[in-house]
Amino acid sequence: xxxxxxxxxxxxxxxxxxxxxxxxxxxxxxxxxxxxxxxxxxxxxxxxxxxxxxxxxxxxxxxxxxxxxxxxxxxxxxxxxxxxxxxxxxxxxxxxxxxxxxxxxxxxxxxxxxxxxxxxxxxxxxxxxxxxxxxxxxxxxxxxxxxxxxxxxxxxxxxxxxxxxxxxxxxxxxxxxxxxxxxxxxxxxxxxxxxxxxxxxxxxxxxxxxxxxxxxxxxxxxxxxxxxxxxxxxxxxxxxxxxxxxxxxxxxxxxxxxxxxxxxxxxxxxxxxxxxxxxxxxxxxxxxxxxxxxxxxxxxxx
Numbered sequence: 687x688x689x690x691x692x693x694x695x696x697x698x699x700x701x702x703x704x705x706x707x708x709x710x711x712x713x714x715x716x717x718x719x720x721x722x723x724x725x726x727x728x729x730x731x732x733x734x735x736x737x738x739x740x741x742x743x744x745x746x747x748x749x750x751x752x753x754x755x756x757x758x759x760x761x762x763x764x765x766x767x768x769x770x771x772x773x774x775x776x777x778x779x780x781x782x783x784x785x786x787x788x789x790x791x792x793x794x795x796x797x798x799x800x801x802x803x804x805x806x807x808x809x810x811x812x813x814x815x816x817x818x819x820x821x822x823x824x825x826x827x828x829x830x831x832x833x834x835x836x837x838x839x840x841x842x843x844x845x846x847x848x849x850x851x852x853x854x855x856x857x858x859x860x861x862x863x864x865x866x867x868x869x870x871x872x873x874x875x876x877x878x879x880x881x882x883x884x885x886x887x888x889x890x891x892x893x894x895x896x897x898x899x900x901x902x903x904x905x906x907x908x909x910x911x912x913x914x915x916x917x918x919x920x921x922x923x924x925x926x927x928x929x930x931x932x933x934x935x936x937x938x939x940x941x942x943x944x945x946x947x948x949x950x951x952x953x954x955x956x957x958x959x960x961x962x963x964x965x966x967x968x969x970x971x972x973x974x975x976x977x978x979x980x981x982x983x984x985x986x987x988x
Contacts, residue, residue, distance in 0.1 A: 731956035759949035771929030779907040782847030794857025853899040
């Protein structure tokens with residue numbers, strides 16, 4: 687190899703590194719444009735009036751007085767309906783979460799560590815239901831709820847949300863890969879029953895995956911719209927996502943007839959959206975450590 691070739695090798699490496707850096711910068715710029723800028727716009731929208739939202743710069747700040755006015759209009763809408771919707775969402779989501787953990791943990795444990803007739807069929811059914819779009823199950827669930835007279839009750843939302851096949855599968859993967867079978871064998875020799883194995887050994891070790899299931903279940907329940915929209919006829923029973931739809935229909939920009947005479951405009955709607963995502967965002971910020979532990983659970987054999 688000539689000296690010229692040796693001298694040009696570092697230059698090619700620098701050019702390659704510069705090209706790689708340029709690609710990374712372009713990708714980050716695209717992410718900033720398509721994901722972060724809309725979020726910033728949403729956060730700034732309640733600080734403006736509806737007219738300023740249209741004519742002022744999209745990323746300009748209005749005033750705290752406008753923010754207070756938007757809050758006052760929003761909180762007095764339909765006799766504090768927003769607070770009612772938030773309370774309903776909390777009840778539905780937490781109630782379904784408790785039942786989800788009560789069913790997913792023992793179901794995943796049984797599929798992973800016990801042998802019984804029909805086990806493989808149950809696992810296949812769980813996987814099939816898990817990959818099905820949730821909208822495909824709305825009609826049979828509605829008919830079943832109607833058959834038992836549960837339409838319009840709190841249970842028409844909580845019970846369907848409690849069946850969480852993805853949570854069962856996560857628990858199954860965790861117990862199948864991370865629970866030390868030697869500990870279970872020793873406990874059986876010492877006379878522990880299967881129930882004692884589950885409650886005294888498996889459950890304490892399953893805290894990371896339980897936190898992961900709880901987070902995904904809560905977020906899915908909080909953001910669910912279609913089923914509550916169908917089974918809850920009274921607006922005082924709406925969760926926040928269905929309530930946002932009613933709020934949208936009361937915005938003159940989207941519905942001039944129904945929204946006539948109301949103080950609900952685009953800034954109020956933007957503020958309602960922010961309020962609706964605050965509980966999920968808060969939960970995410972305070973549970974990051976548990977989520978990381980849950981995601982890594984099962985990556986290595988215990």
